[in-house]
Amino acid sequence: MERYDPGEIERKWQERWREEKVFAARDDSPKPKYYALVEFPYPSGDGLHTGHVRSYTAMDIIARKRRMEGYNVLYPIGWDAFGLPTENYAIKTGTHPKVVTKRNTDTFRRQLQSLGFSFDWDREVNTTDPGYYRWTQWIFLQFYKKGLAYKEKMPINWCPSCKIGLANEEVVSGKCERCGTPVERREKEQWMLAITKYADRLLADLDTVDYLEKIKTQQMNWIGRSEGAEIDFAIADAEGGAKLTVFTTRPDTLFGATYMVIAPEHPLMHALSGLIENRAEVAAYVKKVSANTEEERLAEGKEKTGVELKGVMAINPATKEKIPVFTADYVLASYGTGAIMAVPAHDERDFAFAKKFGMPIRQVIAPRSADPQTALRQEEGSARGSGVEIPYTGDGILMDSGPFDGMDSEEAKKGIVNAVGGRMKTQFHLRDWVFSRQHYWGEPIPIVFCEKDGMVPVPEEDLPVRLPDIEKYQPTDTGESPLAAIGDWVNVACPKCGGPARRETDTMPNWAGSSWYFLRYIDPRNDAMFAAPEKLKHWMQVDWYNGGMEHTTLHLLYSRFWNKFLYDLGVVPVSEPYMKRTSQGMVLGKGGDKMSKSKGNVVNPDSVVAEFGADTLRVYEMFMGPFDQAIPWDDKAIQGAARFLERFWRYAGDMIGARAQAQEHREGAAEGRKRSLLHRTIKKVGDDIEAMKFNTAISSLMILLNELTDAEGRSDAVVALTDADLVALVKILNPFAPHMAQELWSRMPEGLHAGYLDFAAWPTYDPALAAEDEVTLVFQVDGRVRDTVRVARGMEEAAAKDLALANGKVRAALAGREPTRVIWVKDKLVNVVA
RNA sequence: GCUGGGGUGGCGAAAUGGCAGACGCACCGGCUUUAGGAGCCGGCGCCGCAAGGCAUGUGGGUUCAAGUCCCACCCCCAGCACCA
Numbered sequence: 007m008e009r010y011d012p013g014e015i016e017r018k019w020q021e022r023w024r025e026e027k028v029f030a031a032r033d034d035s036p037k038p039k040y041y042a043l044v045e046f047p048y049p050s051g052d053g054l055h056t057g058h059v060r061s062y063t064a065m066d067i068i069a070r071k072r073r074m075e076g077y078n079v080l081y082p083i084g085w086d087a088f089g090l091p092t093e094n095y096a097i098k099t100g101t102h103p104k105v106v107t108k109r110n111t112d113t114f115r116r117q118l119q120s121l122g123f124s125f126d127w128d129r130e131v132n133t134t135d136p137g138y139y140r141w142t143q144w145i146f147l148q149f150y151k152k153g154l155a156y157k158e159k160m161p162i163n164w165c166p167s168c169k170i171g172l173a174n175e176e177v178v179s180g181k182c183e184r185c186g187t188p189v190e191r192r193e194k195e196q197w198m199l200a201i202t203k204y205a206d207r208l209l210a211d212l213d214t215v216d217y218l219e220k221i222k223t224q225q226m227n228w229i230g231r232s233e234g235a236e237i238d239f240a241i242a243d244a245e246g247g248a249k250l251t252v253f254t255t256r257p258d259t260l261f262g263a264t265y266m267v268i269a270p271e272h273p274l275m276h277a278l279s280g281l282i283e284n285r286a287e288v289a290a291y292v293k294k295v296s297a298n299t300e301e302e303r304l305a306e307g308k309e310k311t312g313v314e315l316k317g318v319m320a321i322n323p324a325t326k327e328k329i330p331v332f333t334a335d336y337v338l339a340s341y342g343t344g345a346i347m348a349v350p351a352h353d354e355r356d357f358a359f360a361k362k363f364g365m366p367i368r369q370v371i372a373p374r375s376a377d378p379q380t381a382l383r384q385e386e387g388s389a390r391g392s393g394v395e396i397p398y399t400g401d402g403i404l405m406d407s408g409p410f411d412g413m414d415s416e417e418a419k420k421g422i423v424n425a426v427g428g429r430m431k432t433q434f435h436l437r438d439w440v441f442s443r444q445h446y447w448g449e450p451i452p453i454v455f456c457e458k459d460g461m462v463p464v465p466e467e468d469l470p471v472r473l474p475d476i477e478k479y480q481p482t483d484t485g486e487s488p489l490a491a492i493g494d495w496v497n498v499a500c501p502k503c504g505g506p507a508r509r510e511t512d513t514m515p516n517w518a519g520s521s522w523y524f525l526r527y528i529d530p531r532n533d534a535m536f537a538a539p540e541k542l543k544h545w546m547q548v549d550w551y552n553g554g555m556e557h558t559t560l561h562l563l564y565s566r567f568w569n570k571f572l573y574d575l576g577v578v579p580v581s582e583p584y585m586k587r588t589s590q591g592m593v594l595g596k597g598g599d600k601m602s603k604s605k606g607n608v609v610n611p612d613s614v615v616a617e618f619g620a621d622t623l624r625v626y627e628m629f630m631g632p633f634d635q636a637i638p639w640d641d642k643a644i645q646g647a648a649r650f651l652e653r654f655w656r657y658a659g660d661m662i663g664a665r666a667q668a669q670e671h672r673e674g675a676a677e678g679r680k681r682s683l684l685h686r687t688i689k690k691v692g693d694d695i696e697a698m699k700f701n702t703a704i705s706s707l708m709i710l711l712n713e714l715t716d717a718e719g720r721s722d723a724v725v726a727l728t729d730a731d732l733v734a735l736v737k738i739l740n741p742f743a744p745h746m747a748q749e750l751w752s753r754m755p756e757g758l759h760a761g762y763l764d765f766a767a768w769p770t771y772d773p774a775l776a777a778e779d780e781v782t783l784v785f786q787v788d789g790r791v792r793d794t795v796r797v798a799r800g801m802e803e804a805a806a807k808d809l810a811l812a813n814g815k816v817r818a819a820l821a822g823r824e825p826t827r828v829i830w831v832k833d834k835l836v837n838v839v840a
Numbered sequence: 841g842c843u844g845g846g847g848u849g850g851c852g853a854a855a856u857g858g859c860a861g862a863c864g865c866a867c868c869g870g871c872u873u874u875a876g877g878a879g880c881c882g883g884c885g886c887c888g889c890a891a892g893g894c895a896u897g898u899g900g901g902u903u904c905a906a907g908u909c910c911c912a913c914c915c916c917c918a919g920c921a922c923c924a
Binding site for chain 2: 223254256340640790
């Protein structure tokens with residue numbers, strides 16, 4: 007057998023897989039379907055990252071195993087190619103983003119193919135292709151027609167460096183997610199998508215899917231549902247009966263509300279101005295606060311600031327008392343009603359504010375006696391005299407609450423809401439999705455503004471609205487898209503009346519194309535609709551979707567939303583797009599830092615493939631550690647994967663070579679121990695792949711190979727496996743190292759192989775063979791191991807105990823003491839307790 | 841602060857309540873080689889010459905037996921965070 011030369015073998019099979027379209031998914035196959043999905047890459051100029059390799063290898067392993075199990079597998083790939091880095095590169099170099107994208111996708115394609123992923127390349131999609139974004143625009147029009155896409159003037163998060171409006175989701179602790187510049191607030195007309203209309207279902211339907219728990223939790227946190235009530239507080243002496251409406255999750259504490267707070271941006275601030283006596287002071291505070299970026303607000307920490315609206319008093323609807331009203335920036339205009347009732351005795355923030363401003367603190371909830379906080383409070387109370395020293399935020403028994411005294415919190419909530427004419431209400435943290443970007447390299451929003459007819463959607467038959475070729479890609483400081491400067495493109499005839507009209511110049515965010523790409527893979531060349539219903543019915547839903555944790559809030563939520571919307575339209579057959587979602591851990595640089603160009607610790611997959619081959623890179627990335635965990639790259643450790651494959655090659659090659667020459671095979675000559683291990687390994691590799699425990703799957707293959715090639719077995723190596731066992735051995739390697747496995751397969755003697763290994767049946771293990779016939783029995787005295795012996799499996803209790811009690815080391819440890827008890831666990835141990 | 845996941849050799853890590861450290865890296869010794877490397881054989885938690893003892897973040901507990909179960913605490917990572 008010649009030396010293992012991955013370069014030659016890998017090139018050969020990659021060409022044949024591609025030319026013969028071996029992995030093309032068939033729409034008309036009688037086999038059961040399996041849809042395996044990975045996040046399509048953003049084709050950056052840096053090329054493929056080791057993190058892509060980790061995710062794509064994992065799903066490639068699943069896809070290859072499924073094919074061997076008889077499934078018709080769809081494992082597609084494409085390019086999520088709109089986005090800022092390409093645009094920035096275009097601005098810097100003057101190269102058209104189209105050209106940059108073409109170059110980058112060519113690189114990515116070559117790199118992905120060099121790794122031997124079993125993608126169906128016939129279904130490649132590109133979000134920047136007009137044939138693709140035509141349907142992104144079509145979906146937008148459906149949102150528009152259903153009233154779920156609307157334009158609104160609103161304060162947005164503006165990144166002064168990227169010159170772009172950001173969705174709340176793209177602001178990370180007050181800074182631009184991309185460039186880290188502190189975000190400013192600007193008023194702007196923006197397109198919005200009404201994702202909040204789907205908040206309830208996006209939350210509830212998490213119960214119907216199989217996502218990792220932490221992924222579900224992140225989705226739930228982001229949607230942020232809370233149950234409470236809206237309660238109206240009348241303003242004393244106000245003209246026309248003005249009132250302040252608050253949202254609270256604790257209506258049971260209403261009797262303890264001693265003041266109110268409204269957000270500085272609250273619209274009622276204007277309406278109340280007639281009553282406010284300290285107008286100048288209030289105006290100054292509002293001005294100061296609104297100039298603050300969120301960054302500055304956070305920097306001030308939890309120190310509360312605010313100003314009383316002197317002359318404005320609200321009436322607590324429960325106690326009928328007049329209570330003061332403040333404005334303070336700890337109350338957010340964007341959540342709930344933008345106003346709160348403050349209950350300092352039972353809320354930490356209100357408590358801190360009340361302490362600072364000398365507001366009364368009135369306890370109305372008594373902890374139940376079993377509550378752990380009770381003892382603490384009583385102790386504090388006696389030490390410092392009466393008065394509340396720490397807010398009690400738990401449930402309890404009502405006190406000082408008129409007719410509700412003695413009632414349980416939970417029970418009192420509804421009663422109090424009813425008594426004061428409030429309404430039960432569910433609030434969400436989730437906001438509507440800001441869907442406009444003032445940039446060139448995105449999908450044009452297919453709307454025109456007519457002088458006569460106002461906003462008019464572009465007729466569906468006129469899609470796509472193509473991005474025009476322009477000279478300058480730089481967004482303007484006024485925040486207008488560079489498209490606004492292209493007169494020929496902007497000025498159009500109104501589709502409705504034919505009169506003068508202007509196109510919308512905003513484009514869609516880069517999340518748009520990725521919100522539905524999994525549907526386009528199903529019917530990628532269809533130009534009559536985004537995908538044919540019968541094909542969608544056949545392939546949806548996605549059976550298994552793997553991607554990075556960094557996309558588990560936004561992309562996952564957005565694409566679930568789009569899919570649900572299309573489901574409601576009746577054009578997609580399932581409400582939830584993904585049956586199962588998993589995430590891989592990041593591949594870090596040496597030493598555990600994130601890989602980055604500035605740190606100089608980026609590993610280029612190309613150089614690893616050139617030095618060791620794709621199979622070695624695949625095996626190494628799967629073996630390096632638990633799949634869901636972040637693991638630093640170690641370019642020494644990759645040697646382990648390389649050695650394993652070389653030894654596998656030599657062993658399996660020798661076995662095949664010997665078969666070709668031998669006159670006869672000694673069928674079934676393998677030692678029982680080795681056959682048994684092989685069958686246990688078949689089981690373990692299969693089980694571990696399903697659980698994504700790729701590291702232990704590969705380790706069990708290593709253990710098997712070590713056993714098969716040890717010195718003792720070597721003289722007899724050629725006959726150590728039956729034909730069937732040799733075939734099984736090569737098959738279970740296939741998902742991990744498909745080039746080597748396929749090469750070995752093709753060299754098998756006539757009759758042992760036919761066609762491509764990926765369509766040969768996944769081996770079944772024989773439970774009878776897998777069971778070991780000898781086991782190690784542990785002897786303990788008082789729980790400490792004293793000896794181990796090899797015995798036949800299935801030894802009965804009496805025999806095992808006798809053996810233990812007769813054992814020299816056991817007797818020595820007993821030192822003459824009489825056993826009081828002897829514990830026996832079948833095929834495991836005997837523990838003598840003295 | 842809340843939610844989720846973690847803490848085991850020099851390193852990446854294994855371990856249905858039943859021999860802790862499988863497998864791999866690094867390292868040490870041997871064989872082979874003109875040399876380097878590769879390969880093969882063996883060793884490799886800590887203390888100890890040994891017998892043996894001690895070891896899975898810390899402290900308790902349950903159990904014949906705990907990395908694993910229970911209680912309290914410390915630390916690390918990720919996400920969310922003035923959300924009423």
